[in-house]
Amino acid sequence: MSDETYTLAVLGAGPAAIYGADKLADAGHDIVMLNRDIKPGGLAEFGIYPTKYRMKGGLRQVFRRILDRDRIHYIGNVKAGMEADIRVDEIRDLGFDAIVTAVGAQGTRWLGLPGEDAEAVFHAKDLVYHFNKLPPFSEREYPIGDDVCVIGLGNVCLDIVHWLSCEKQVDSVTAVYRRGPAERPCTERELKIVSGAMDVEQIQAEIDAIAEDLERVDQDPEEEFEDLVEYADEPLEAEGSPTDFRFRFLRSPVGIETDEDGQVTGLEVEKNALRPPEDEDDRPGIEGTGEHDMLSCDTVIFAIGDKIEPSLGLPLDPDHGEEFATVPGDWDKHPDRPRYMVWDPDRGEPLWDTFVVGWAREASDGLVGKAKQDAEQGCDEILAYLDGDFSIAPGGDADPDELLDDLLDLLDERDVRYVTFPEVQALEDREERIADERNLEEFKFSSIDRMLEVLDEAG
Numbered sequence: 001m002s003d004e005t006y007t008l009a010v011l012g013a014g015p016a017a018i019y020g021a022d023k024l025a026d027a028g029h030d031i032v033m034l035n036r037d038i039k040p041g042g043l044a045e046f047g048i049y050p051t052k053y054r055m056k057g058g059l060r061q062v063f064r065r066i067l068d069r070d071r072i073h074y075i076g077n078v079k080a081g082m083e084a085d086i087r088v089d090e091i092r093d094l095g096f097d098a099i100v101t102a103v104g105a106q107g108t109r110w111l112g113l114p115g116e117d118a119e120a121v122f123h124a125k126d127l128v129y130h131f132n133k134l135p136p137f138s139e140r141e142y143p144i145g146d147d148v149c150v151i152g153l154g155n156v157c158l159d160i161v162h163w164l165s166c167e168k169q170v171d172s173v174t175a176v177y178r179r180g181p182a183e184r185p186c187t188e189r190e191l192k193i194v195s196g197a198m199d200v201e202q203i204q205a206e207i208d209a210i211a212e213d214l215e216r217v218d219q220d221p222e223e224e225f226e227d228l229v230e231y232a233d234e235p236l237e238a239e240g241s242p243t244d245f246r247f248r249f250l251r252s253p254v255g256i257e258t259d260e261d262g263q264v265t266g267l268e269v270e271k272n273a274l275r276p277p278e279d280e281d282d283r284p285g286i287e288g289t290g291e292h293d294m295l296s297c298d299t300v301i302f303a304i305g306d307k308i309e310p311s312l313g314l315p316l317d318p319d320h321g322e323e324f325a326t327v328p329g330d331w332d333k334h335p336d337r338p339r340y341m342v343w344d345p346d347r348g349e350p351l352w353d354t355f356v357v358g359w360a361r362e363a364s365d366g367l368v369g370k371a372k373q374d375a376e377q378g379c380d381e382i383l384a385y386l387d388g389d390f391s392i393a394p395g396g397d398a399d400p401d402e403l404l405d406d407l408l409d410l411l412d413e414r415d416v417r418y419v420t421f422p423e424v425q426a427l428e429d430r431e432e433r434i435a436d437e438r439n440l441e442e443f444k445f446s447s448i449d450r451m452l453e454v455l456d457e458a459g
């Protein structure tokens, strides 16, 4: 390992950015971290369900310890991107030795269905940010009706069901999933949390209705039913909630029906048939039958995963327009190029100083542990690049203090009210005090203006 030290810009301050920065600091490098939000943590702070206090508190403690390291300089309330506070090429021009992009998946994935632009059609991420109190989502109204269809059946769908049944206490929430119950991507642990809201009678009827499909692929309908409702007797977090949690399997959405006032009246779905897997280890395939149904509802929520936000200005993968381009796969053929490095398809070569890790590299891919692992693997590649293991190596003559000063001068010139880590700590201390005074598990300021006001008052 070379003993040269470098200064890297890390974009984002979610799990990938923070664990990555920790690893880079361990190797003796300086990190300047630019984060869109005032507070760090990304989806660990503003995504993981609010009442998972222990998990969130544990992560917060680890993150605080890392962000308090001398070599890590946190700057919050600064968005990087084309129309944002600072562009990626401006960050590069300041002289950082490498840029690590860990901005998560901030884009919204829609299906392009007729009626998608109706008022009561939402994307899960916006609601998740809303109920986790991330400005500006925390300040927006999301008028949810009484009967909600959620498209998808992953863990995010179940967090939405959790919120709808325990906080909003809607009459019904129906998870609409294109495959069968055995292929559901959610985990048992998350399903258990919302099982107390299950409408067991409806679920039995639904399994009976698709029994022939299940048997065609050697699945036992009764076993599937038992497996699905295993925890239905467990109490829900909000006891006495009126919500019925239902399922419609083997249904793909094809359109959203609205009345003459634009109000959602139903979700039109196409029925799918299950076909036996081509390979023994595969899951069964699905194919549309052409048969359509209308599921009555007044609100539709998409929980189908997120995508990256192209306005960051990094090149996109031409074959996967919704992802940043990274050095093309089959690493064995390219031992001269670090994986996780951004690829410029127009020039046919990598951007030698720019890397991408975590959900920014692969949107909606796994839990915090996975984002950590991805960031750490990415940082191994970055360290190898910094050590000169590849054909192009960084200059390494940047002075970290000067770089930080230049960056802050640029932000000051633009009147960007950035927030330092001591300020974040002051804000969090104040939130903790308010939570104690009000006897709450947690309190969060939910507007940027209020947070800045509190900081300015504290001087």
Ligand SMILES: Cc1cc2nc3c(=O)[nH]c(=O)nc-3n(C[C@H](O)[C@H](O)[C@H](O)COP(=O)(O)OP(=O)(O)OC[C@H]3O[C@@H](n4cnc5c(N)ncnc54)[C@H](O)[C@@H]3O)c2cc1C
Pocket (backbone or CB within 6 Å): 011, 012, 013, 014, 015, 016, 017, 034, 035, 036, 037, 040, 041, 042, 043, 044, 047, 048, 049, 052, 078, 079, 080, 081, 084, 102, 103, 104, 105, 106, 128, 155, 156, 159, 312, 357, 358, 359, 360, 365, 366, 367, 368, 369, 370, 371
């Ligand atoms: C609803 C939901 C519930 C979840 N529940 C769990 C759970 O219970 N347990 C678990 O282990 N995992 C859970 N996860 C997964 C976990 O949150 C992710 O694996 C992890 O947060 C991904 O980390 P990341 O750093 O790649 O992205 P993110 O966490 O999204 O962090 C991205 C960071 O980049 C910043 N940023 C964005 N754009 C810019 C920009 N242009 N400039 C500068 N900064 C920017 C953001 O402010 C943020 O700080 C959940 C995810 C969701 C969506």
